[in-house]
Amino acid sequence: xxxxxxxxxxxxxxxxxxxxxxxxxxxxxxxxxxxxxxxxxxxxxxxxxxxxxxxxxxxxxxxxxxxxxxxxxxxxxxxxxxxxxxxxxxxxxxxxxxxxxxxxxxxxxxxxxxxxxxxxxxxxxxxxxxxxxxxxxxxxxxxxxxxxxxxxxxxxxxxxxxxxxxxxxxxxxxxxxxxxxxxxxxxxxxxxxxxxxxxxxxxxxxxxxxxxxxxxxxxxxxxxxxxxxxxxxxxxxxxxxxxxxxxxxxxxxxxxxxxxxxxxxxxxxxxxxxxxxxxxxxxxxxxxxxxxxxxxxxxxxxxxxxxxxxxxxxxxxxxxxx
Amino acid sequence: xxxxxxxxxxxxxxxxxxxxxxxxxxxxxxxxxxxxxxxxxxxxxxxxxxxxxxxxxxxxxxxxxxxxxxxxxxxxxxxxxxxxxxxxxxxxxxxxxxxxxxxxxxxxxxxxxxxxxxxxxxxxxxxxxxxxxxxxxxxxxxxxxxxxxxxxxxxxxxxxxxxxxxxxxxxxxxxxxxxxxxxxxxxxxxxxxxxxxxxxxxxxxxxxxxxxxxxxxxxxxxxxxxxxxxxxxxxxxxxxxxxxxxxxx
Ligand SMILES: Nc1ncnc2c1ncn2[C@@H]1O[C@H](COP(=O)(O)OP(=O)(O)O)[C@@H](O)[C@H]1O
Ligand SMILES: [Mg+2]
Numbered sequence: 001x002x003x004x005x006x007x008x009x010x011x012x013x014x015x016x017x018x019x020x021x022x023x024x025x026x027x028x029x030x031x032x033x034x035x036x037x038x039x040x041x042x043x044x045x046x047x048x049x050x051x052x053x054x055x056x057x058x059x060x061x062x063x064x065x066x067x068x069x070x071x072x073x074x075x076x077x078x079x080x081x082x083x084x085x086x087x088x089x090x091x092x093x094x095x096x097x098x099x100x101x102x103x104x105x106x107x108x109x110x111x112x113x114x115x116x117x118x119x120x121x122x123x124x125x126x127x128x129x130x131x132x133x134x135x136x137x138x139x140x141x142x143x144x145x146x147x148x149x150x151x152x153x154x155x156x157x158x159x160x161x162x163x164x165x166x167x168x169x170x171x172x173x174x175x176x177x178x179x180x181x182x183x184x185x186x187x188x189x190x191x192x193x194x195x196x197x198x199x200x201x202x203x204x205x206x207x208x209x210x211x212x213x214x215x216x217x218x219x220x221x222x223x224x225x226x227x228x229x230x231x232x233x234x235x236x237x238x239x240x241x242x243x244x245x246x247x248x249x250x251x252x253x254x255x256x257x258x259x260x261x262x263x264x265x266x267x268x269x270x271x272x273x274x275x276x277x278x279x280x281x282x283x284x285x286x287x288x289x290x291x292x293x294x295x296x297x298x299x300x301x302x303x304x305x306x307x308x309x310x311x312x313x314x315x316x317x318x319x320x321x322x
Numbered sequence: 323x324x325x326x327x328x329x330x331x332x333x334x335x336x337x338x339x340x341x342x343x344x345x346x347x348x349x350x351x352x353x354x355x356x357x358x359x360x361x362x363x364x365x366x367x368x369x370x371x372x373x374x375x376x377x378x379x380x381x382x383x384x385x386x387x388x389x390x391x392x393x394x395x396x397x398x399x400x401x402x403x404x405x406x407x408x409x410x411x412x413x414x415x416x417x418x419x420x421x422x423x424x425x426x427x428x429x430x431x432x433x434x435x436x437x438x439x440x441x442x443x444x445x446x447x448x449x450x451x452x453x454x455x456x457x458x459x460x461x462x463x464x465x466x467x468x469x470x471x472x473x474x475x476x477x478x479x480x481x482x483x484x485x486x487x488x489x490x491x492x493x494x495x496x497x498x499x500x501x502x503x504x505x506x507x508x509x510x511x512x513x514x515x516x517x518x519x520x521x522x523x524x525x526x527x528x529x530x531x532x533x534x535x536x537x538x539x540x541x542x543x544x545x546x547x548x549x550x551x552x553x554x555x556x557x558x559x560x561x562x563x564x565x566x567x568x569x570x571x
Pocket of ligand 1: 333336338356357358359360361362363364365374
């Protein structure tokens with residue numbers, strides 16, 4: 001039963017990844033410019049037409065796009081993501097460096113956002129009409145309306161340039177020895193920007209979910225029958241947290257989206273920054289690899305959320321859906 | 323048991339209840355009948371002290387000689403815990419969807435009375451059996467049980483708690499005919515077994531006639547007629563009651 005369900009999810013995840021890679025591949029090739037340019041490096045002017053043709057032939061760039069995609073997919077399914085057009089290094093090796101740094105940023109953001117928004121959302125939602133309730137409702141709209149890149153620039157201006165508290169960019173002090181403290185010191189600003197641009201909307205979601213749950217019939221029945229409020233609050237939280245976790249799961253891709261902007265701004269050398277750089281130099285193998293790896297991470301996250309939902313919701317467990 | 327005088331409930335300028343005076347005699351079944359929107363549920367909420375915060379409450383509600391009107395939130399909670407139990411209309415939504423019935427029945431009974439879990443399990447199993455429910459109910463989630471079964475679970479709580487006053491707000495309206503009759507039979511049995519004072523709300527005259535000792539007829543937030551079952555049915559005085567009775571037969 002469970003094995004069958006997991007099998008089904010793995011197949012569905014694979015199909016999603018194939019569709020994503022297919023669309024990405026074609027969008028890249030539909031963009032103006034020559035995909036071979038990345039292989040020339042800075043030598044585009046000095047190369048003869050014959051040499052350019054030789055390069056195109058060598059990397060199969062003269063083939064139809066669909067054929068090229070087929071080749072990429074076949075190799076990717078066998079674990080070969082190819083070589084960077086710009087650096088010549090294996091794409092897998094580049095991703096291996098970049099993935100952990102992005103995960104550091106995204107996982108830490110997710111963790112802080114989850115804890116802070118749970119706390120705020122409960123505080124506001126459990127006391128409908130209170131000051132916290134009203135302030136959070138406004139704050140969440142305001143915070144989600146602030147563009148992360150603008151907030152990032154503001155933070156750099158205030159906390160790095162004027163106050164000098166934190167570095168403007170980078171992941172390590174180039175003169176220092178690195179280490180955990182140094183990394184934390186560098187992550188503070190990008191992390192804060194990502195947290196601020198996400199926390200309000202998550203807290204608001206839980207707040208609304210708690211308020212709706214508080215009005216539900218069983219709460220009134222329990223209240224009317226003298227069930228202690230502590231007990232009722234626990235029940236409410238249990239039920240309100242289900243759509244909230246589902247919501248977090250659905251917005252996980254947006255954390256990676258946010259990290260693209262923030263990584264670029266703060267010189268955080270993760271996947272987001274890699275994506276932007278690769279787009280600019282048309283390094284398609286790296287681009288495809290980065291998109292694929294982000295896709296895999298997202299699919300895994302969604303799978304974990306599904307498992308969590310099944311644990312939390314007896315209807316899914318016993319309703320024969322699994 | 324209850325002595326209510328001039329009870330008025332108002333939200334802003336809207337009167338939900340306009341000066342009701344009535345008693346709920348100890349050890350008897352009192353039924354309030356009336357069409358939907360006449361203020362029956364509001365009456366129960368007033369007695370339980372669970373009116374919405376924006377409601378204004380006037381008059382007196384004497385319960386065992388004590389006026390409940392000006393009690394604090396905590397005092398009202400304590401009162402509900404100690405003396406009352408209420409069964410509502412929609413049994414399928416009366417329980418949290420993600421907790422096993424075992425836990426929910428515990429919160430509605432043993433937690434009120436301060437019983438330990440073993441004592442609770444021992445007692446509730448006997449009651450469930452008596453109500454023709456299997457022990458599996460305890461390990462079930464609400465969505466796995468029918469409305470009739472869930473309403474019997476509420477009744478099980480009433481049997482467990484042995485409240486001084488059992489209130490029931492249209493407890494059979496969501497049930498099919500067969501379960502309606504069965505529920506009323508069991509309610510009657512509970513009443514004779516424990517001698518519980520019952521305040522039953524219904525818009526079903528048949529239900530009221532079959533079980534109540536005394537009937538109050540409500541319309542637009544007022545009591546328009548009151549009397550023994552036989553009086554109400556044989557010689558309805560108020561035009562509204564006449565219409566209700568005429569429609570029923
Ligand atoms: N919170 C509220 N605010 C305003 N009006 C309400 C509220 N609750 C109930 N009412 C109104 O009070 C009247 C009586 O409602 P209710 O006591 O539920 O009637 P019944 O139980 O007899 O059907 C209805 O007209 C209803 O619309
Ligand atoms: Mg009602």
